Amino acid sequence: MSDPARLLRHQAYIDGRWIDADDGSTFEVTDPATGEVLATAPKMGAAETRRAIVAAEAAMKPWAAKTASERARILRRWFDLMMSEQDALGRLLTREQGKSLTEAKGEIAYAASFIEWFAEEGKRTYGEVIPTYDATKRLIAIRQPVGVVGAITPWNFPAAMITRKVGPALAAGCAVVLKPASQTPLSALALAVLAEEAGLPPGLFNVVTGSASDIGGELTSNPTVRKISFTGSTEIGRTLMRQSAETIKKMSLELGGNAPFLVFDDADIDAAVAGAVASKFRNSGQTCVCTNRFYVQSSVHDEFVARLAQATAALKVGAGLEDGVQIGPLIDAKAVKKVEEHIADATAKGAKVETGGQRHALGGTFFQPTVLSGVTSDMLICKEETFGPVAPVVRFETEEEALRLANATEFGLAGYFYARDMGRVWRVAEAMETGMIGVNTGLISTEVAPFGGIKQSGLGREGSRHGIEDYLELKYVCMGL
Ligand code: ADP
Secondary structure (H helix, E strand, O other), X not given: OOOHHHHOOOOEEEOOEEEOOOOOOEEEEEOOOOOOEXXXXXXXXXXXXXXXXXXXXXXXXXXXHOOHHHHHHHHHHHHHHHHHOHHHHHHHHHHHHOOOHHHHHHHHHHHHHHHHHHHHHHHHOOOEEEOOOOOOEEEEEEEEEOOEEEEEOOOOOOOHHHHHHHHHHHHHOOOEEEEOOOOOHHHXXXXXXXXXXXXXXOXXXXXXXEOHHHHHHHHHHOOOEEEEEEEOOHHHHHHHHHHHHHHOOEEEEEOOOOEEEEEOOOOOHHHHHHHHHHHHHHHHHOOOOOEEEEEEEHHHHHHHHHHHHHHHHOXXXXXXXXXXXXXXXXXXXXXXXXXXXXHHHXXXXXXXXXXXXXXXXXOOOOEOOEEEEOOOOOOHHHHOOOOOOEEEEEEEOOHHHHHHHHHOOOOOOEEEEEOOOHHHHHHHHHHOOOOEEEXXXXXXXXXXXXXOOOHHHEEOOEOOOOOOHHHEEEEEEEEEO
């Protein structure tokens, strides 16, 4: 049972069975640090997805009929297994995704925390007794599982983006068909191994690897799927919402961000620099809540830029499994190209490279952690999510100007600011158009708080007591006496 090699699977997991694609085709999963092929996974499409949906529908009925604490006992075992395999899961995650082992093991603990949290929250999906409008009637509202869930997840958090959907779905009594990102399917399959060992009945958690458009097309068009939960780009989120319109599915969308990070003149600059590094360079800048744009008030601008550049230049770049590495490779060549385009556009329009700015000497998809100053709003880097290790700094004069610049985007996921004045802290926290705000901190993610965006950054919330609501329907029952 405890041999970590059992976690590396080459087959998909449907209805409690490990299977190949119908036509036997596969795709390769590579280590972004070395280019080495780690494994192959089945390249499945609509037919296999349909079978997973049928299995999920059948498995859901007895699962939903169990008590919340019966479901919780199985989920708790899954959590325990994830934590006892934290090192092996972390290593697998680093190899397919690139992040440092420290971050990867942190992600496993974070991923597991959603299973533990929602196992408990499942017990608290209370209904309501409503004061009646008619003396001959009694009114109640009950919460029931939404139905079969189609989940589609990205490569930047190959474990945690899965559990924050699957945890609440299973706890609520739903069954899930998951399509993990094709860059990182191995962590998803390893989670399925542990779910099986935890005693999760077949059909409740299906992992279908392969063609995004074929699997996504089936998940969104199949009427049995009642809900789509997606984390990824705003562009694909729009497509999935459009495709789901025909069958009126519920949607949870956790989409792109373009997080602003404001440093006001009353900020603790030491803390702001530390928060900036944490928020910008985690996962080499490849998280949807990573800072994309820094705005720094004039009087503290030069000091902040100098210290941020110094801290950035000191970050250790390398393969994630090496000791002390803080910045791993980017996920693929396309990601490097986008980073280079943003830097080239910024410097052509007058930005200055304070540190970095180039591909790293290690080659491959390694990139130097970079700080740019003299950045202005017309540059691509302020408009689009860079998703890489580049910190562009814009100078501002007044609070109004900072807020106007910060809010000038269709995105609204996370925002950060550093300030000490109480009035300013309240004003800015209320005025920033984002679903999440870090005040004097660059790290905000936790399973106990509601994670999600406003504007075109998404719909719904993951984590916290609110995260299970997305997987429940409210049913009103009106009883005549
Ligand atoms: P990223 O830029 O993070 O790769 P994407 O939105 O492209 O974000 O991908 C996130 C997830 O959505 C991945 O699992 C990807 O395979 C999947 N995906 C991409 N295109 C489609 C599509 N047309 N239909 C369904 N899923 C898709």
